[in-house]
Amino acid sequence: MKVCVYTLGCRLNQCESEALADAFAKEGFDITDEEAGDAGLYVVNTCTVTAKAEQKARRMIRLFAKSGASVVVTGCYAQMAQSELEALGRIHVVPLERKSALLSLPRHIKDCAAAGMSLEESLPLFTGPESSVFDYQASSFSYHSRAYLKVQDGCDNSCGYCRVHIARGPSQSLDADEVIRRAMDLEGAGFNEIVLTGVNLTMYDHEGAGLGGMMLRLIPRLKPSTRLRLSSMEPDHIDEALIEAVSSPAVHPHFHLPLQSASQRVLERCGRLYPMSHVEWVVKQLRAARKDPFIACDLISGLPGEGEAEFQETVDFIRGNDFAQAHVFPFSPRPGTALEKARDRVSERVRDERAQVLRELSEDLHQRYIKRQVGSEVEVLLESRKDGAWQGTTGNYLKVKVEGVEGLVLDRGQIVRGILKAPGLVSLS
Ligand code: SF4
Known part of the structure; x- marks a missing residue:
């Protein structure tokens, strides 16, 4: 079947x-x-x-x-x-x-x-046996060319728009030794890229060691050719150890920050309790750690309490810090969340207009990022072959076609090095 x-x-x-x-x-x-x-x-x-x-x-x-x-x-x-x-x-x-x-x-x-x-x-x-949130351990991946390794689940925050922390419950982390064992198994199964995932990945904590501490133990155990990619990273728990870990060439220079807003007032209204000065520090450190990394973010337009001034703060922050892309979601109140019945809601018209402004800003920043990468050396994970041409994703998260592959025996999931000759085109020769 x-x-x-x-x-x-x-x-x-x-x-x-x-x-x-x-x-x-x-x-x-x-x-x-x-x-x-x-x-x-x-x-x-x-x-x-x-x-x-x-x-x-x-x-x-x-x-x-x-x-x-x-x-x-x-x-x-x-x-x-x-x-x-x-x-x-x-x-x-x-x-x-x-x-x-x-x-x-x-x-x-x-x-x-x-x-x-x-x-x-x-x-x-079907009832199934007693099971743990860390029982998921694939050794083959049917829908992806890279391996995914779940190291964390749940979240201790309670952002006012979010239902995920209600559904998934409190934060839990996989034992660091077990993370290392599973990552080495994935390498052994032939995977060249491993994506570390979690509901709130930067909340990873095993016996006091955060995500950075765990990665600093993991990286030396991997083959020099293996690459790690990090899924979304909430900024609040990004610390010096994590910055040190991501400065390793073993980690792809691709970072995704689910900021949602860059206005301190709006963040507080949503129950997100970190200072924007910390986000500024994070972006600065990521840029110092890697050469022009791909830094993307999630934004929610029209969060309760977002006036024109607060919206402009977000626009200015995203543009001023040269984010490479923003994923934009218009706010919709979710049942059971703190903001479900917020009185200071933004009208749907204004929310959608702001979403449009943010999407245009994202497109502009994305194109600028791609253009300034032209001429640089990149690593590409090969994902599929169409009409004889390999397609893949670079370490810094650009979708590309690969040329100059004549005579080479290549495989899905392999990482190759080449030069980004033009937007969307990498040459191996
Ligand atoms: S948005 Fe992220 S950090 Fe906030 S409660 Fe939901 S899962 Fe946790």
Whole structure:
């Protein structure tokens, strides 16, 4: 039978989905994607960050169910709205707190099939064993050319717009020795790039050592050719040890800061309790650590309390600090959060106008970043081959085509070095 693990949301969800797909593959199931539309079972890993992500989850779940396939739904949205999802039809909802138990679902389906049961008969019987949020350990990745390693889960903050910390619970970290062991296993399985992920990655803490401390132990244990990439980094816990770790060439010069706003007043209104002077320090340190790194951010337009002056502070900060890209989300109040019923809401018209301004600013900064990289040496992770040409992503997060590969035997997941000859084009020769 073919199985599709369909993922919405963050890199952590992608990482967990890869481990689920790997568990199915190991039991002999064929892994497919949603575009092929040929799965007998869809596992939908949902996200609750925005209303849009939830809408999309509902749309895809209906579509998969309509195809006659069986559908299992899990993830943050499933945790927050189990009955709402069950009302969509013949759906099996496994809330987030039992998501990792799904790693044993393939075995359960096979055992039930051996006892003469159909897939639909077997799914309601699935309970799964006791499991941990760190049970996800893929050794093969069906949907990505790089490996994802989950080192942290949950979050102790309570930002006023966020449902993720409610769904995922408090911060937990994977033992540093175990991180090293898993990273070395991934290297052994042939991965050249490992993405460290978590809900709030910089909240990583194992026996007092933060993310930086853990990485400073991990890097010397890896092959000199292995590269680490960091998923989103909340700025509040970025410290000197982490800056020291990311100054290593083993770490790709690509940093993503989910700032949401650069106005101190708005941050405080949202319950984000760090000073903007710390963010300035972080950006300065990242720039000192690496040559013109790709520094991106997330921004939410129209957060409660964001007046014209506060919005302008954000625009000025992003432009003044030369961010390479901004991912912009218009604010929408999320059920159960502190800002759900905020009285100082910004009108939807103004919120959307501001989102547009930020997107245009992002596009402008992105183009400027790409142009100034032309002529520089880059590393490219090869991701796919189309019409004979390899496509990939550079260490500093540029999507490129690779030329000059004639006569070379190259593979998906390999890292090559070349010169960025023009925007979007790397030459190896
Ligand atoms: S830092 Fe804030 S936005 Fe990020 S997961 Fe924690 S509560 Fe949510």
